[in-house]
Amino acid sequence: MFGIKSSENPEAEMGFFDHLEVLRWHIVRSLIAIIVCACVVGYYYDFVFNKIILGVQSKNFPTYRFLCWLSTKLPFANDICINHDMNIPLQNTEMFGQLNLLLQYSMVLGIVLAFPYVIWELWRFVAPALRDVEAKKTSRIILASSIFFFIGILFCYYVIIPFSLNFAVNFTISPAIKNNFTIDNYIDFFTMMLISMGAVFEMPMLVYFLSKVGILKPAVMRRTRRYAIVVIAIVAGILTPTPDVFTQILVGMPIYLLYEFSIFISARVEKDNAKKGVIHT
Numbered sequence: 001m002f003g004i005k006s007s008e009n010p011e012a013e014m015g016f017f018d019h020l021e022v023l024r025w026h027i028v029r030s031l032i033a034i035i036v037c038a039c040v041v042g043y044y045y046d047f048v049f050n051k052i053i054l055g056v057q058s059k060n061f062p063t064y065r066f067l068c069w070l071s072t073k074l075p076f077a078n079d080i081c082i083n084h085d086m087n088i089p090l091q092n093t094e095m096f097g098q099l100n101l102l103l104q105y106s107m108v109l110g111i112v113l114a115f116p117y118v119i120w121e122l123w124r125f126v127a128p129a130l131r132d133v134e135a136k137k138t139s140r141i142i143l144a145s146s147i148f149f150f151i152g153i154l155f156c157y158y159v160i161i162p163f164s165l166n167f168a169v170n171f172t173i174s175p176a177i178k179n180n181f182t183i184d185n186y187i188d189f190f191t192m193m194l195i196s197m198g199a200v201f202e203m204p205m206l207v208y209f210l211s212k213v214g215i216l217k218p219a220v221m222r223r224t225r226r227y228a229i230v231v232i233a234i235v236a237g238i239l240t241p242t243p244d245v246f247t248q249i250l251v252g253m254p255i256y257l258l259y260e261f262s263i264f265i266s267a268r269v270e271k272d273n274a275k276k277g278v279i280h281t
Helices: 016-043 045-053 062-073 097-129 132-170 183-200 203-212 218-223 225-239 245-275
Strands: none
Touching: 016 045, 016 097, 045 097, 062 132, 097 132, 097 183, 132 183, 132 203, 132 245, 203 245, 218 225, 218 245, 225 245
16 A cells, blocks of 8 residues: 555565554564663662762762863863762652652663664664665664764763752852752753753754755855854853853863764765755755
């Protein structure tokens, strides 16, 4: 009916309900992968929470050690060294709150860890409808999407979260107001930042698809570069709400380089479209 060939039998066209059945199994396998990853996270909950999620509070966290080393090398970065443990007093205010927290974050990290497999299952669903050349190209895109997603996660974990957390802990408007955070607030912050930056680092992939269909052009991105720099500076200021300009540059520069890389990708797509005679108005 749809003219899409089955991956098991390339010669047989599949009908609507056949597609639904195939899609159902792709979804089932994706959910199984997420659950398996969530179970692994839950099994190693002590390491995950104490060494990874709460490990950002330690003065031995790699980012803080690097900043202290950097402060000895750069005369204008004397104030960036963090050489003390934060020791944030996190509170649980609900019955079974810690159990719910374990289940919730195991599932969140399960989704993050299973992301490449879920994307691969999505590719397997659409691949039979593509020509061999297109399928090969899209497989590379799937790999690139996973790589960019995890780069965003790592950038957030090692750069954005440490700076933001340090500011949140130390900023007060009155000595009478103490910063006592709940574990739910801490985890929500962690989750929002990780997923957000993982999504931000998918910018090159989004630009690729928008350029492929002619919605976005490299000339437009070049013309709006100055505005993009302003937006990136604002975003860096929001993500690292600290008056330290060096810190804001440290956060904003990778995002700017991501923008420039997106321009390069858009230009490549436009060139490929021109070779194939594809013209978008």
